[in-house]
Amino acid sequence: KGVAASAALTARSMAGGLGFAGVGMALKGVVQAGMEFETNLNTMQAVSGATASQMRNVKQAARELGTDSSFVSTSAADAALAMTELAKAGMNADQSMAAARGTLQLAEAAQISGAEAATIQANALNAFGLEASQAGYVSDVLANAANKSSAEMKDIADGMQQTAAVARSYGVSIDDTAAALAVLANNGIKGSDAGTLMKRTLQQLANPSEQVQGALKELGVEAFDAQGNFKGMAYVMGALQDASKSMSREAYVTATNLAFGSDAARFAGIAAKEGAEGFIKMQKGINQAGA
Numbered sequence: 234k235g236v237a238a239s240a241a242l243t244a245r246s247m248a249g250g251l252g253f254a255g256v257g258m259a260l261k262g263v264v265q266a267g268m269e270f271e272t273n274l275n276t277m278q279a280v281s282g283a284t285a286s287q288m289r290n291v292k293q294a295a296r297e298l299g300t301d302s303s304f305v306s307t308s309a310a311d312a313a314l315a316m317t318e319l320a321k322a323g324m325n326a327d328q329s330m331a332a333a334r335g336t337l338q339l340a341e342a343a344q345i346s347g348a349e350a351a352t353i354q355a356n357a358l359n360a361f362g363l364e365a366s367q368a369g370y371v372s373d374v375l376a377n378a379a380n381k382s383s384a385e386m387k388d389i390a391d392g393m394q395q396t397a398a399v400a401r402s403y404g405v406s407i408d409d410t411a412a413a414l415a416v417l418a419n420n421g422i423k424g425s426d427a428g429t430l431m432k433r434t435l436q437q438l439a440n441p442s443e444q445v446q447g448a449l450k451e452l453g454v455e456a457f458d459a460q461g462n463f464k465g466m467a468y469v470m471g472a473l474q475d476a477s478k479s480m481s482r483e484a485y486v487t488a489t490n491l492a493f494g495s496d497a498a499r500f501a502g503i504a505a506k507e508g509a510e511g512f513i514k515m516q517k518g519i520n521q522a523g524a
Contacts, residue, residue: 270295273313280317283326291316294330304337307347312337315347319365322355328365332358335368342376343386353390360397361407371407374519378411381518384418388427392417395428399435403463412516413466419515420503433497438469441492448491451484452476467516471509473501 274295278288295316299309315336319329332354340350350372357371358364375393379386392414400410410431417427438456441449449455454472456464477485489501 270308270310270313273310273317277313277317277320277326277329281320281324281326281329287326291326291330294333298333298337304341307337307340311347315340315351318348318351319355322352323359324355324365332365332368335370335372338369339372339376339386342372343379345386353386353393356390357393357397357407360393361401361410363407373521374408374411377519377521378415381515382415382418384415384423388418388423389414391424392428392431395425396432396435397428399432403435403439405435405463405466408519409466409516412512412519415519416507416512416515417500417503420506422499422503430497430500434469434493434500435463437493437497439463445492448488451488452480452492454492467509467512470504470507470512473504474506474508477501477505 274288274292277283277291281287283291291313295312296309298304298312299307301307304312312333316326316329316333319332319336320326324332332351336351336354337347339345339354340347343350345353353375354368354371357375358368363371375386375389378384378389384392389411393410396410396414397407405413413431414427417423417430422430437445438449438454452473453476454469456469458464473489476488480488485501485505486498489498492498493501
């Protein structure tokens, strides 16, 4: 009833200037939008198991987001769909509502659909064990990683998918993971390739064989402190750059190949070029809210 009444009111208001054909098209568009909104809400309830009370809140939140002037291309139906995708990723109704604004911010910044943004955002939140309330922060990090580098959002998302679990296990934050992927992208390594490269580098640093330990010692890289905490990506890149300056090219290439393997040694080549300074510069860009 609400959809039909809204459509009729819209049609009457347009009748004076559009003529019957224009009114018909306008009416059809309003009805279709209303039906899409209700369909997305029904799917949201089915996926999330939300109560009637929660769904009233979801409906209101979706309408508010759909009329928010900061989301130029977002409708209430789009907002409801974004919440649905968040629920599909494992969030409950309240968490989906809390995360939805960040999802739509990411969609606007990256010029992707709300549904695609929701999937990327939910994967990142889950991979790094972050709360739904941090969705806005995560959207800034992901959008900045793409905007401050030559990577597309899909590149960042694919890279995260490959390396997030390992990065988190070593205490590397989502910010630093995004910064590393952005630095790699600016040096021609993107997407899942960049994520795999970062993952293998971390694994080599954490579980070195005797031969690898020798190579790391020659490079002057001690990636973990006395308490077993990872010193961070800035430290590793700075130490490798220092080694590249103090060693001959041949010695550096040989040592990094032994330390990281011939494929992951590409990271050492980029570290020699960028160093801690290059990483920290990108890190600062990643941490700019709403940049």
